[in-house]
Amino acid sequence: MNWLKKKIAQHRRERNRRGLKDSAYQFVFNETLEGDYVCFDCETTGLNPARDRIVSLSAVRISGDRILTSQGINFLIEQADAISEESIKVHQIRNQDLQQQQAQLLSEEEAISRFLHFIRGATLVGYYLEFDVAMVNSVIKPWLGVELPNPRIEVSELYYELRAKEHLYGVYQPAVDLSFEEILKHLQLPNFGQHNAFNDALMTALIFVKLRKLQQTSL
Numbered sequence: 001m002n003w004l005k006k007k008i009a010q011h012r013r014e015r016n017r018r019g020l021k022d023s024a025y026q027f028v029f030n031e032t033l034e035g036d037y038v039c040f041d042c043e044t045t046g047l048n049p050a051r052d053r054i055v056s057l058s059a060v061r062i063s064g065d066r067i068l069t070s071q072g073i074n075f076l077i078e079q080a081d082a083i084s085e086e087s088i089k090v091h092q093i094r095n096q097d098l099q100q101q102q103a104q105l106l107s108e109e110e111a112i113s114r115f116l117h118f119i120r121g122a123t124l125v126g127y128y129l130e131f132d133v134a135m136v137n138s139v140i141k142p143w144l145g146v147e148l149p150n151p152r153i154e155v156s157e158l159y160y161e162l163r164a165k166e167h168l169y170g171v172y173q174p175a176v177d178l179s180f181e182e183i184l185k186h187l188q189l190p191n192f193g194q195h196n197a198f199n200d201a202l203m204t205a206l207i208f209v210k211l212r213k214l215q216q217t218s219l
Contacts, residue, residue, distance in 0.1 A: 013149050021145040025116065029149055033121040037062040037153070039208060040115070040124065041200040042132045043091040045083050049134040055083065055093050057111055058197035059118060060205050062125065065213065067205045073118050074198045075111040076104055091195045112139045123151045127180055127204045130154070155204055158211045159183050183207055 017029050040059035046052035060072040076098055088094055098105060106114070115136070126132050129152055137147045156178045163176045184191050184203060187210045192199040 016146050016149055019145040021143075025144055025146075027120050028116055028146065030121040032123060032151055035064055036122045037125050037208070038119045038122040039201050039205040040119070040126060040132060041197045041204065042135050043093060043195065043197045044135055045079070045081075045087050047131070049131070049138040052135070053077070053079065053081075054108065054111070054135050054139070055079065055087070055091065055098075056197040057115060058201045059115065060198075060201050061118075061122070062205055062209065065209050067202070067209060069202065072198065072201070073114065075106050075114065076101055077108050077111050078105045091197075108139055109143065112136060112143075116140070119148075119150060123153060124148070125153045125155065125204065125208050127155050127183075127200070127207070153208070155207045155211065156183070158215070159186075159207070162211060162214055187211070 013029070020026065020029075038059050038061055040057065042054045043056045044052050044054055054077055056074070056076050058072065058074045061068045076093075079095060079098060083093065083095055124133065133148055133152065141147055160176055160178060180194060180200075180203075181191065184207065187207060189203065189206050189210060192203055194200055194203075
């Protein structure tokens, strides 16, 4: 069945490619580079990709088992509308905070363009990555006519597989807590504080590297 899944994925990728409106972004369909990963996170104005916008976006590159923080990106994005009180409670970013950093602000299109250049050929890694990908797609789909084609790895799934394997080998396992805090605690990793895009991307990268090492030792 793996060959069938691969063929379906190739068909979807090609259909996606045919929708590209700007040939300057053909590079987003570069072949996946083995061992090259990018962990990214967005802070947003809300949880609905159809109407909410990205406030900040951060990403770090992972090569093998090394997290290359020196090659990270961290963007603040201009906001045309007021950021809701509910969102501010989560990520602590207000419109006036953005205005105070006017020199560092990027337009949404510029930020996403830089992000696309950063991730070319990489496998994307994240915690509940589907949401962050949906937020990026909400920008590039109307603009470029495509969605992110990069392969994806969800760290909560990797963590669940690890705990399920512990149960298989006779270790008592209650219902698996997939909260970010619990995953960090169980893997004995530092918690730098959530809802900061760069911190979240970095902590997720630490989780990914630790889980891969544990996978390798359990083979």
